[in-house]
Amino acid sequence: MRFVIVTGMSGAGKSTALKMLEDADYFCVDNLPIPLIEKFAQLMVASEASEIQKVALGVDVRSGQALGELEKVLEGLTLAGFKYEILFLDAKDSVLVKRYKETRRTHPLAGNGRVDQGIAKERGRLEFLKKHADYIIDTSYLLTRELKGEIDKIFVQNLEFRSLVITILSFGFKYGIPGDSDLVFDVRFLPNPYYIEELRPLTGNDEPVRDYVMGFDVSHEFSDKLEDMIRFLIPNYIMEGKNQLVISIGCTGGKHRSVTLANELYRRLSQETEFALRVEHKDITKDAFRKKI
Structure with missing residues (x-):
């Protein structure tokens, strides 16, 4: 029983x-x-x-x-x-x-x-x-x-329980740093698609923006170093008994660069089985919403 x-x-x-x-x-x-x-x-x-x-x-x-x-x-x-x-x-x-x-x-x-x-x-x-x-x-x-x-x-399935849930959260600094962040990374140093007219209305979920942001060596180097650090931290957090980790990645408006880098980190970690993983884009639609107002 x-x-x-x-x-x-x-x-x-x-x-x-x-x-x-x-x-x-x-x-x-x-x-x-x-x-x-x-x-x-x-x-x-x-x-x-x-x-x-x-x-x-x-x-x-x-x-x-x-x-x-x-x-x-x-x-x-x-x-x-x-x-x-x-x-x-x-x-x-x-x-x-x-x-x-x-x-x-x-x-x-x-x-x-x-x-x-x-x-x-x-x-x-x-x-x-x-x-x-x-x-x-x-x-x-x-x-x-x-x-x-x-x-x-x-x-029901009797699978191994993954006690740590990791949320990768993109955001815009102009809207404020999410108060529940455990780790915050600033990617405003990367080239900004906002200044390219045809990319401005798109988001980091769209292929042209993703290709542009990841088309620079510095984006791959940052992603490599970020992945390496997160993989180092996760086992230590699990050992400590932590069950919720929020990794926040921010750019100016939370629409292009941060979304792209958050999706990239999610892609790199998505095959892991030691923890549950989710990605969320907090401010991705706010810029368009404010323009309508």
Whole structure:
């Protein structure tokens, strides 16, 4: 029997993950009282010969003060030889605050206070669960379909879990450096397609711009050195336990050079299996939008 405990920060996607597991034929129970978990596990083992072979149990701060008992319950299950896995859903504080504002929901620990205060309390209470988690998925930048893909890989296809998600993000310096950047690279030293009339309306996703930017030796040399450094850093980040890395590459407007170099780095790293990889172009359409206004 496969027994998965789904937990994590409120607003990080726990309910969504449980629904995905339910769609994958897991028997799902959400917010079961902590004192009943051990008995529930025993009942599942007793019924193992039945059709229930996959179970997912949702646990979060709604358990109140009883959440503090969960560590002892898990120790008891381990001592009894019961095998379980912990999936922890997480997201950056700023993302969680934004999600709560958009849904106008009240954080379970915020009360009449601010959302960020409730998030801070919740992190403290869930810290022991995150430390014991077998899988940590940071949903800060994941689309629903991307989260479903990760859930399927781990709990349906039984593939090796890639705990580090790398986002390669192009941006324009005139719109500001993305606040969630871990690494920032400035490619404004490269020749600018903006000054070539036929290339100006195009973007780094278009072949003529890509060919122009990558037509200079300095572009290839920069890409080689950047790739070498990122490949050096990734194993160290994984060893440290980092699960989200944002590599931001910027030019003036975020339309030509940064897009081209971000796509090039993505291409060079896309065959790796130790981490999940995505590319995003933050400011690629802003120039055209501002001109229309």
